[in-house]
Amino acid sequence: MxxxxxxxxxxxxxxxxxxxxxxxxxxxxxxxxxxxxxxxxxxxxxxxxxxxxxxxxxxxxxxxxxxxxxxxxxxxxxxxxxxxKEPRLKFNRNNGPIKVTLGQKMFLTANRLYEDKNVDMVVYVTNIEENVNQLQAGDRIRIGQIEFKVCKVKGKYVECCVKLIANSDSASSTLLYAYQPLQLNMRTKQWLVSKKDIDECRYAxxxxxxxxxxxxxxxxxxxxxxxxxxxxxxxxxxxxxxxxxxxxxxxxxxxxxxxxxxxxxxxxxxxxxxxxxxxxxxxxxxxxxxxxxxxxxxxxxxxxxxxxxxxxxxxxxxxxxxLNHKTLTTRNTTASVYGKPRNIASQCIEYASNHCKANAIILCISNTACEAERLSRRTMPCPILIATYDDNVAHHLLLRKYCFPIMISQEIASKRRLLIKYISIFGRNSGYLKPGNLVITGFGEHIVQGIELRFVPDNFALLLK
CATH class of the missing domain: 3.20.20.60 (Phosphoenolpyruvate-binding domains)
Known part of the structure; x- marks a missing residue:
């Protein structure tokens, strides 16, 4: 190619x-x-x-x-x-990590009074309330490279001592960092969405x-x-x-x-x-x-x-x-299809892009999302540039391999020739296309749908002015 x-x-x-x-x-x-x-x-x-x-x-x-x-x-x-629900250490990040040594005692607590504070050997742990009653003396807790043995459980506090530090020759292995997860080696009860999760979801x-x-x-x-x-x-x-x-x-x-x-x-x-x-x-x-x-x-x-x-x-x-380049010589072009059978448009686009060695596919057809998603489940030889004025469609396709959604105004959505030029310019600016590339364009006008083979010229960007 x-x-x-x-x-x-x-x-x-x-x-x-x-x-x-x-x-x-x-x-x-x-x-x-x-x-x-x-x-x-x-x-x-x-x-x-x-x-x-x-x-x-x-x-x-x-x-x-x-x-x-x-x-x-x-x-x-x-x-x-x-x-x-994953339990995590939580203390003031600005004061740096906590250093521990073998045999040292530490108290892990569900008491929110210690949240975001640095108190010697007392550390607040998020989501530990439901685990405190399950922990017993002799249980092991691992945080990063450090393993603790539970000595005693009393109220909201778990008294532990440091029993093992993996890679103890490394200074970083003796440090506990804010928001590090705890491995408790037990199943906690089923997590349900909490008020905190609701608040996080809302402001996100x-x-x-x-x-x-x-x-x-x-x-x-x-x-x-x-x-x-x-x-x-x-x-x-x-x-x-x-x-x-x-x-x-x-x-x-x-x-x-x-x-x-x-x-x-x-x-x-x-x-x-x-x-x-x-x-x-x-x-x-x-x-x-x-x-x-x-x-x-x-x-x-x-x-x-x-x-x-x-x-x-x-x-x-x-x-x-x-790695993707190597797959072009080893892939199976007749691989099975997941989901619904391909329709004629996506089958023709796939065939043309494979056998014409296209550098990109440009989709500006009426049912863009459906065609692009069908193609994304195949093993394609090139990226797919999809024009859409629907923000929901764009984000849906953003999760799909091969598919690169491009937002356009609804006014130019029906102007196919102008749209193909704009997308080609976008493709050049984004590094997907360069002069001399061959592209497969899919289009739809009223009840007529089809595909075209086009090449990317070296001077068309000037025509935009």
């Missing part, structure tokens, strides 16, 4: 996890590097920090969209993960968050509880996309019952990834939780969105370009 543009082989979306110290300038630079989703994990920050990060994310998105030189606008999403939605991540989802009632929050906020249910994080002990029956009501799953479990694609749902893969930055090739092809660290953006893009 010739005339390869910079981002021709970046078929998956990249999401970056935002941290409390990120500024507007840092976030804007991430967007310029191709980040499509900004993830904020509420459980790792205070409510004030979460609200500030939402404001920074929205400001950076506005600045990034204002840099667009055509009537088209990129779609950038904000995803917020609720705190959930009111700050333009379109993706809500529910951690430890164990029952469809949790999904419906979030829907109740949306109704209270008078939010269109179709405009918010629920993403589930299932706990490791979840049963297949529960997954089968719940997965049909959600937009996607955030998981690194191979079996769950395959089940997710069977139901036609989006797959989000968190590279922060794995030693290897990307999964093996058999799983890579099913992932729609990769969640990465700030420092891994460039490296991940390079690896994805290389």
């Amino acid at each position: 010739s005339f390869i543009a910079e981002n021709s082989f970046l078929w998956q979306k990249l999401a970056v996890e935002m941290i409390h110290s990120d500024s507007v300038e840092i976030t804007l630079e991430h967007l310029r590097k191709g980040i499509k989703i900004i993830l904020i994990r509420f459980g790792l920050h205070t409510e004030e920090e979460n609200q500030i990060m939402l404001h920074i994310a929205n400001t950076a998105i506005e600045l990034y969209c204002s840099e667009t030189t055509t009537p088209c606008r990129a779609t950038i999403g904000i995803a917020c993960e609720l705190s959930g 939605i009111l700050n333009n968050c379109r993706f809500i991540v529910i951690p430890d989802i164990e029952h469809h009632k949790q999904f419906h509880a979030i829907h109740d929050v949306l109704r209270m906020c008078q939010i269109d249910l179709d405009s918010i996309h629920i993403i589930a994080k299932f706990p490791p002990y979840i049963s297949e029956a529960t997954v089968d019952k719940t997965i049909q009501s959600i937009a996607g799953v955030l998981t690194n479990d191979n079996k769950l990834i395959r089940k997710c694609k069977k139901y036609g749902k989006a797959v989000l893969f968190d590279t922060n939780a794995e030693e290897n930055i990307l999964p093996r090739n058999s799983i890579l092809q099913h992932v729609d969105v990769f969640i990465i660290r700030h420092s891994d953006i460039d490296d991940t893009k390079d690896k994805l370009r290389e």
Whole structure:
């Protein structure tokens, strides 16, 4: 394939996890590097920090969209993960981490008087109330590299002593950091949406968050509880996309019952990834939780969105370009289709893009979302640029591999030739196209639908003036 543009082989979306110290300038630079989703994990920050990060994310998105030189606008999403039920240390982050030594005693407490304070050896733990009565002397608690033995449980306090420090030669292994999770090696009772989760959901939605991540989802009632929050906020249910994080002990029956009501799953479990694609749902893969930055090739092809660290953006893009390019020579073009059978339009577009070695597909047909989603479940040879004036459709497709939704005004939606030119210019500016590329364009006018083969000239951007 010739005339390869910079981002021709970046078929998956990249999401970056935002941290409390990120500024507007840092976030804007991430967007310029191709980040499509900004993830904020509420459980790792205070409510004030979460609200500030939402404001920074929205400001950076506005600045990034204002840099667009055509009537088209990129779609950038904000995803917020609720705190959930996972117990975490919580103390004043500004005073730094807590250093511990072997044999040292520490008190973990559910007493909120110690929240956000640094008191010697007394640390507040979120969501520990339901666990205190289950803990017994001799139980083990692990926090990072440090293992504690429970000595005594009294009221809201758990007295522990440090029994093991892994990699004790490393100074960082003796430190406890704010918001670190606790591993209790026990199942807590089923998590139900709390007032805190409702508050988090509400201010996330009111700050333009379109993706809500529910951690430890164990029952469809949790999904419906979030829907109740949306109704209270008078939010269109179709405009918010629920993403589930299932706990490791979840049963297949529960997954089968719940997965049909959600937009996607955030998981690194191979079996769950395959089940997710069977139901036609989006797959989000968190590279922060794995030693290897990307999964093996058999799983890579099913992932729609990769969640990465700030420092891994460039490296991940390079690896994805290389791995996706290799799939062009090894893929099976007659692979089975998940969900409903393909219709004629998507089948013709797929055939043309495969056999004509297209560099991109441009969709400006009336049922854009349906065609794009059908194609995203296949193994395509190139990115799909989709024009839409429906913000809900754009965010729905933002979770899908290959699909890059572009917002347009409703006034130009019916002007096919002008629309194709604008999208081509957008594709060039975004690194998906360059002069000399061959593109497949799908269109629809009244009852006539079809596809065309076009090439990207080297001077058409000048005609925009």
